[in-house]
Amino acid sequence: MRDLHLPGRSAVYARNGLCSTSHPIAAQVAIEVLKSGGNAADAAIAGALVLGIAEPQMTGIGGDCFVLVKPAGSEEIVALNGSGRAPKGLDAAALRARGLTAMPIQAVEAVTLPGAIDAFCRLNADYGLKPLADIVAPAIHYAEEGIPVAPRVAFDWADDLPSLKGAARDFFTLNGQAPTVGQIFRAPGQAEVFRRIAKEGRAGFYEGEVAEDMITSLQALGGTHTLDDLASTACDYTAPVSGPYQGIELVEHPPNGQGATAILLLNILKHFNIKAMDPFGTQRAHIEAEATKLAYDARNRFIADPAHTTRLDHMLSPDTAAKLAALIDPSRAMAQAAPLTEAVHKDTIYITVVDRDRMAVSLIYSVFWGFGSGLASSKFGINFQNRGAGFTLAEGHPNEAGPGKRPMHTIIPGMIRKNGRVIMPFGVMGGAYQSTGHARFVSNLTDFDMDPQSAIDAPRCFSGAEGMQVERGYSDAVRADLAAMGHDVNIPETPIGGAQAILLDGDILIGASDPRKDGCALGY
Known part of the structure; x- marks a missing residue:
């Protein structure tokens, strides 16, 4: 139990249903959906759509999602890949011919087709209890009425303001400026899009006037995107990947997400006595950093569109982890194993919901960088993601940009099983950090016997493209x-990531929510 004399946050205990996410209004919406007869799938979709209005710098209907679902009455975990594809006109050779050696980051070339809405419609149809119109209604309300800007959102918005260009500046600023804490952000154009989705389902987004607005806007910016590209966007059900660690099983999305990286990272950490280390000391931070460099090097070599991913079995093999662990010097930092191919970002939302029947949903939803590409459609103000920045232009690479391909994704929802039973849906936001964040969270729970809230509150560090970032929670x-030891140490301006989790503990649900964000866990 935490020291109640000190600032902190208690976990939330409930029996009938619980939501944990990064904004309290979205959490409240999810609980209202549960109380009105919806299930965890309905509640997660409703909350996620509201998060696009509450935290538009992090997510929105122009983005992608990944979902893990444990249906009621089952311990099976289903993975739903709601990531969009590159337009058929994307050509890596043409980009190289322009002199580019890496994908543009916040530009029309990096815009991939939005996959989240198709996935939400599919999830509602296959697993939901309530009509889609009921699920979309809260997003219509908040897009019209507006949401006061929360402190962390205001901080991020000001930081991301320079990325907004053209129509996006009209829709995502107040008189050209980032809104301050407490100012109201409204998105009436998106409210109209939501109304069409409520009435027509996915056709209200991927066809008709909304689709024409998106494609016309992208083509005017120089994009190769077509109405056929948009209409053919479709999510896929896939089989999760998993790996054991200290008596539990970490379950992750398969590629094109980076979940396998978290499993490899834990497999490497098994070769060190992490449990004997100070959880917030130098040695653990060093070993984790070195393991991260090696695991991410494997990620950058192998993870891509599912049809192009190579050697996934090799990544997940204990033999591979053993060989990588042997490369780590316990007293000295190595150079990065290879330059990172992924554009660095920190922007994502995550929501998890468990209902009275113990359906559990772990859902992550993002536009990649702050405000994605920084571009928006001219009529409805749909902010386009820049997930194509996750491609490489290296010729012949599995993750080479190409027509109709899905790029490597950093966003990964997680679940934990123990003795064959799902005990916790969870997620750790923070862009590239997410795989390391999953591994650290699991280690905090198992190696150091932390409860979920303490495991989330604990200070973080991360060795990536911006050096060895060490939060102020460290000494x-x-x-x-x-x-x-040779690490390029710095204190990040922004805290590292955010996290949410729900523990299924017998008849009780225990929700944890990261103080690095504005959100909370709510239950009933």
Whole structure:
């Protein structure tokens, strides 16, 4: 139990249903859906759509999602890939001929087709209890009436303001400026889109006037996107991948998400006595950083569109982890194994819901960078993601940009099983950090016996493209020790990621929510 004399956050205990996410209004919407007869799938979709209005810099209907679902009365976990594809006109050779050596980041070339709405409609049809119109209604309300801007949202919005271009500046600023805390953000154009989805389903988004607005806007910006590209967008059910660690099983989405990276990372950490280390000390931070470099190097080599991913079995093999673990010097930092191919970002939302029948949903939903591409459709104000920045232009690489391909994704929902039973849906936001965040969260739970809220609250560090980022929750002595070992140490301006989790503990649900975000866990 935490020291109640000190600032902190208690976990939320409930019996009938619980939601944990990064904005309280979205959590409340999810609970209202549960109380009105919806299930966890209905509630997660409703909350996610509202998050696009509450945190538009992080997510929106122009983005992608991945979902893990444990149906009621079952311990099976179903994976739904709601990531969109590149337009058929995307040509890596043509981009190289222009002199580009990497994908543009916040530009029309990086815009992939939005996959989330198709996935939400499919999830509602296959697993939901309530009509889609009922699920979309809260998003219509909040898009019209507006939501006061929360503190973390205001911080991110100001930071991401320079990325907004053209129509996006009209729809996502207040008189050209980022809104301040408490100002009201409204999205009446998106409210109209939601009304059409409520009436027509996915056709209200992928066909007709809304589709024409998106494609016309993208083509005017120089994009190769077509109405056929948009209309053919479709989600896929896939089989999760998993791996054991200290008595539990981590369940992840398969490629094109990076979930296999978290499993490889834990497989590497098994070769070290993490449990004997100070959880917030130098040695654990160092070993985790070195394991991250090696696991992410494998990710960058192998993970791509599912039809192009190579050697996934090799990534998940214990033999591979053993060989990588042997490369780690316990006293000295190595250079990055290879330059990161992925554009660095930190922007995502995550929502998890468990209902009275113990259906569990783990859902992550993003536009990639802050405000995605920084571009929006001219009529309805749909913010386009820049997930295509996750491609590489290296010729012949599995993740090479190409027509109709899905790029490597950083966003990954997670679940934990123990003795064959699902005990926890969870997610860790933070872009590239997510695989390391999953591994650290699992290690916090198992190696150090932390409860979910403590495991989320605990200080974080991450060795990536921006050096060895070490949150202020670590001591200066640890930072000095890491620097002496050769790490390029810095304190990040923005806290590392965010996380949400729900523990299924017998008849009780226990919700945890990251104080690094504005959100909370709510139950009833």
